[in-house]
Amino acid sequence: MPKRETSTVESAAAGGVQATEHSMKGKSRHEPCEPCDALPACLERQLRYNLCRFEPRSQDLFHALALGVKEQLLDDWRSTRSRDAEGDKRQVAYLSLEFLMGRALGNALLNLDLTQDARHALLPFAVTLETLAQEEHDAGLGNGGLGRLAACFLDSCASMDIAATGYGIRYEYGMFAQKIVDGFQIERPDRWLREGNPWEVRLHAYSVLVPFFGHTESYVDREGRRHIQWVGTQDVRAVPHDMPVPGYRNGRINTLRLWKAEATDDFDLEEFNQGDYAEAVARKNLAEQITMVLYPNDASENGKELRLRQQYFLCSASLQDMLRRHIARFGDDLSQFAKHNVVQLNDTHPAIAVPELMRLLIDVHCLEWDQAWAITSATMAYTNHTLLPEALECWSVRMLGHMLPRILEIIFEINARYLDLVAHHWPGDADMLAKMSIIEEGSEPRVRMAYLAIVGSFSVNGVAALHTELLTRGLFKDFHALWADKFNNKTNGVTPRRWLMACNPQLASLIDRRLGSDWREDLNRLSSLGAFTSDTDFIKAWREVKTANKAALAALVEHECGVTFDTQMLFDVQVKRIHEYKRQLMNVLHVIHLYQRVLKGDTQGMVPRCVLIGGKAAPGYATAKLIIKLAGNVAHMVNSDPHVTPWLRFAFLPNYNVSAMEVIAPGTDLSEQISTAGKEASGTGNMKFMMNGALTMGTLDGANIEILEAVGEDNFFLFGLNADEVARLKEDYRPKDIIAASPALCSVLELIRSGHFSLQEPGLFDPLVDAIESPWDQWMTAADFDAFVSAQARAAALYATPDEWTVRSIRNTAASGRFSSDATIARYRDDIWRGA
Numbered sequence: 001m002p003k004r005e006t007s008t009v010e011s012a013a014a015g016g017v018q019a020t021e022h023s024m025k026g027k028s029r030h031e032p033c034e035p036c037d038a039l040p041a042c043l044e045r046q047l048r049y050n051l052c053r054f055e056p057r058s059q060d061l062f063h064a065l066a067l068g069v070k071e072q073l074l075d076d077w078r079s080t081r082s083r084d085a086e087g088d089k090r091q092v093a094y095l096s097l098e099f100l101m102g103r104a105l106g107n108a109l110l111n112l113d114l115t116q117d118a119r120h121a122l123l124p125f126a127v128t129l130e131t132l133a134q135e136e137h138d139a140g141l142g143n144g145g146l147g148r149l150a151a152c153f154l155d156s157c158a159s160m161d162i163a164a165t166g167y168g169i170r171y172e173y174g175m176f177a178q179k180i181v182d183g184f185q186i187e188r189p190d191r192w193l194r195e196g197n198p199w200e201v202r203l204h205a206y207s208v209l210v211p212f213f214g215h216t217e218s219y220v221d222r223e224g225r226r227h228i229q230w231v232g233t234q235d236v237r238a239v240p241h242d243m244p245v246p247g248y249r250n251g252r253i254n255t256l257r258l259w260k261a262e263a264t265d266d267f268d269l270e271e272f273n274q275g276d277y278a279e280a281v282a283r284k285n286l287a288e289q290i291t292m293v294l295y296p297n298d299a300s301e302n303g304k305e306l307r308l309r310q311q312y313f314l315c316s317a318s319l320q321d322m323l324r325r326h327i328a329r330f331g332d333d334l335s336q337f338a339k340h341n342v343v344q345l346n347d348t349h350p351a352i353a354v355p356e357l358m359r360l361l362i363d364v365h366c367l368e369w370d371q372a373w374a375i376t377s378a379t380m381a382y383t384n385h386t387l388l389p390e391a392l393e394c395w396s397v398r399m400l401g402h403m404l405p406r407i408l409e410i411i412f413e414i415n416a417r418y419l420d421l422v423a424h425h426w427p428g429d430a431d432m433l434a435k436m437s438i439i440e441e442g443s444e445p446r447v448r449m450a451y452l453a454i455v456g457s458f459s460v461n462g463v464a465a466l467h468t469e470l471l472t473r474g475l476f477k478d479f480h481a482l483w484a485d486k487f488n489n490k491t492n493g494v495t496p497r498r499w500l501m502a503c504n505p506q507l508a509s510l511i512d513r514r515l516g517s518d519w520r521e522d523l524n525r526l527s528s529l530g531a532f533t534s535d536t537d538f539i540k541a542w543r544e545v546k547t548a549n550k551a552a553l554a555a556l557v558e559h560e561c562g563v564t565f566d567t568q569m570l571f572d573v574q575v576k577r578i579h580e581y582k583r584q585l586m587n588v589l590h591v592i593h594l595y596q597r598v599l600k601g602d603t604q605g606m607v608p609r610c611v612l613i614g615g616k617a618a619p620g621y622a623t624a625k626l627i628i629k630l631a632g633n634v635a636h637m638v639n640s641d642p643h644v645t646p647w648l649r650f651a652f653l654p655n656y657n658v659s660a661m662e663v664i665a666p667g668t669d670l671s672e673q674i675s676t677a678g679k680e681a682s683g684t685g686n687m688k689f690m691m692n693g694a695l696t697m698g699t700l701d702g703a704n705i706e707i708l709e710a711v712g713e714d715n716f717f718l719f720g721l722n723a724d725e726v727a728r729l730k731e732d733y734r735p736k737d738i739i740a741a742s743p744a745l746c747s748v749l750e751l752i753r754s755g756h757f758s759l760q761e762p763g764l765f766d767p768l769v770d771a772i773e774s775p776w777d778q779w780m781t782a783a784d785f786d787a788f789v790s791a792q793a794r795a796a797a798l799y800a801t802p803d804e805w806t807v808r809s810i811r812n813t814a815a816s817g818r819f820s821s822d823a824t825i826a827r828y829r830d831d832i833w834r835g836a
């Protein structure tokens, strides 16, 4: 049964928030909204008439408050949409398989300036705003840095009055919850929607159909033009669920549009007529699996069919949505589409947007190839996030041909035309053609998604200066030779609303008292803090805030791990996904080294220290899981020895997520950013810590290099090989020689081998030691260990003079302005999204 593209819904039929997308003239900002009452009355009404609870639980109260806050922003949300629908700003679509949003309440109250109103509204109830806020389940629709970057970018776009829409997937199950049982990671499902999501607005009227399977046929129209039809498809309905993204006190409410997969209403008629009604309906439910679960792998997923379905589902639905909006504004003429729209691809995950936009323009909107290509390649921009080769996505040609036959044809056509260009540039060089082809030949040919993204985009960016440089010198060297102009750097950033103002209100108000509040609009103004580094009152006040934040972190650690952290001690923290390249293992080795020193009585120059490690391992990543187990076992030995605990305490914090980070970053003295140089694309955890006055212990990797440059060597603990040295050493790496020459490393590894940390399970950690001793150890733990230990000793020595440490803490916050995602987004806007 041939399917027509009837998927876009006429806007006249639409209901809900968007029904008035074009009907309301932009209201002036901050006009009081007449139809809804102030927050206290809203809350009361929500509780009484919406939630129908007479004795509300905290969860009900949270829901009522969130619904009340949403009510306060609905008018601005509506007027933002009508302004954008009528205005001339270029619309930005940020396409991402991940949005690691965390909680929304605190952020919304801050940005809408409603925190005091919320406190007022809660007076009749015996609960504080802070307690109630904890009832909200994190929206954990992402793995780590990449997903969190998308969330920070949305906040910055809204705050900078950019018309940006986040397009993502409404996963039923977000990032798994991590439990630690006997020291081992156990994954628990994250049903974050169980209690409902008060922020979302479901807009069935804007749903679209996404085709799968089937086959293609060609036909000739009345004018004699040949067309391709993709027929016999099994369609899945994509239903938008919108979340508001409020800007910082500017009246703009942007949208995060998350697609949910649902069955279409049409049945397989044959099955239906055979009387198999129930079977036919049940089969339809398979469609809903597409948006069931987030893939919990940090380095991207390869080969899983469902993952490809998610990618195509997101891209097709989002592009159809953009085309509908464009046509509603400008009519059927799509020639100016790229002038009015830009798509930012967050890594290669949504790279299939390139052939999908081609398909929509050619098959549905009847454009010629060349015109469609001109539009597509002027619309797409691609952000690369990794240098790890195992993370480069490839999809088998066979799978694509079966699932998305029309898309595969278009990819082949794109490749053929692009290879003509390559052949022209490197005449007679067949190797070059094979090397640069979008199709990797072999027994199982595959589509290289990164190449597809580069070919189809007008901009390709890395996420830190070093990362971009390594991309253009290495992985993408040939593309750089072909199209140097496409390549650019956009160093990542983090939003200062969530990562300073909301998570560290005490530090924010201390800064207000010294600088006034202008820094809240322009984070570069924090640099004025440098003027107060000899003001003893200010230093004292700064340290008092840090100590209070350390107490809050200690309470979290006590509650989650049963380990007591002492706020007088140095808080040394490494939280991020567990991965060999991030070298949590080296950090654990350092803890063991300190442990051995204390046992030997060698505490000369030591400073009492609390070490915290947290993060999730991909469920199938055995080595990462073993590192977690080692950390837990070492922690147990350290914390149960009363000779050791005055000097050293160690905890592994389970279930690291955005909300945990909001407590961790403000309470940290020393931030561990110790990846093998050349492996971490940027890092953003490093920026959150810096903003909150932590000093960085770091290698010359990713954005660490720029942090070092911003804050200066005296305020940063630099150690280890740089990226070039790592590359050179790889040629002839002999870790056994290095270990033999390092008494400290030798005895740490011996202690692990001896079974000291695995008395019940001898040999348990041998694979970790073997890996460090192997000449193929890509992460070069042995090579950097001694340098790491001495940098740690320098940190301890500095911490022993608290005022000196605090001055450097102030300098870190003062220099953090350039790592605001506002600064990053300003550069995307000026260099890539021109006209936005």
Ligand SMILES: *Cc1c(COP(=O)(O)O)cnc(C)c1O
Binding pocket: 143, 144, 145, 148, 575, 576, 577, 656, 657, 658, 661, 682, 683, 684, 685, 686, 688
């Ligand atoms: C910031 C953040 C990350 C990224 O941390 P890196 O240290 O840059 O890897 C990961 N997860 C969460 C929850 C974060 O908030």
